[in-house]
Amino acid sequence: MHGLGNDYVYVNCLEQKIEHPNELSKFISHRHFGIGSDGLVLICPSDRADFQMRMFNADGSEGNMCGNAIRCVGKYVYDHQLTQKTQLDIDTKSGIKHLDLTIENKKAVFASVDMGKADFNSKHIPVKTPYPEFISQPMLVHGEVYLITCVSMGNPHGVIFCNDVDHIALEEIGPLFENHEKFPDRINTEFVQVIDKKTLKMRVWERGSGETFACGTGACASVAAAVINGYCNADEEVTVHLKGGDLKITYQKDQTVIMKGPATHVFDGVIEVDV
C-alpha cells in the first residue's frame, strides 16, 4: 500500500512474529533485489490500543512514527475485516494516534489523523544547540547557509523554506543534513516553498529512505514550521503539495496537528524469505 506514493510493504503480525524486521526491511525495500518500497510496516496486536504499528525505513532503521503508513494501517485492518470500527486508536513508538476512516464501497480510502503535538524543544528533537528551540537558525552545509526550523512529530524534522523547491539538489544535500553531527538521531529534511498562506509545496529527504514521494510527518512539521515562522495561520487548513499528491494539514493553536489524506492498496502477496 501507499500514501501518495510513499510506499511500504505491510505485514500482518497479528498471529506471527517477524524475528529480524530491520534486516527484512533492508531486503524487501531494495528496488532490484527485493520487492521495492520505502520500507516495511508491521501491524501488531496491542494491549493499549486497537492495533500497534511498527515502521522500518529502507535502510532497516526503525522510525517512531509514519503519517502515510498509519493511514494505510487503518485501511488494512478495515478492508481485511480485522475491525468494523471506523474510529481507531493505533499505538506507535511516539504514542497512540487516533484515526477517522472514510469508507467508500466498503473500503477505507481516506483518513483524518490526530498526529499529536508538534514539539519545538531542541532536546526532544534532538538537535545539538545551547538554544531551547532551533527556529529559523543558520546552518552552513556544502558551502551554503540554510535557515532551518527543527520540530519533532514524534520523529525528527528539519524544515527549510526556499524559493524554488523543484530545483533543490536533494540527492546532494539531503544526506548532508540527514547525517549532520548536529542531529544525533539523524533527521528528515523538508524543503518547502510557500505558495500562499494556505498552500505549501514540499520535497523531502527522509532519514533512512532518501527522497520519497510524500512524508506525512514531514508535511505536518512543515505546516507547524510555516505557522511559527509567520507564513501560515494556526487553525487554518493548509494544502501541502507533494510529489505524490496533496495532504491537508491543520496546525492548531494548542500545537496539535491534524493530517488528512488517502490510503491506497496496490497488491497482496505472501513473503517467504530466510532472513
Ligand SMILES: N[C@H](CCC[C@H](N)C(=O)O)C(=O)O
Ligand atoms: N523516515 C521517517 C519515518 C517515515 C516518515 C514518513 N514516511 C511519513 O509518512 O511520516 C523517520 O525515520 O523518522
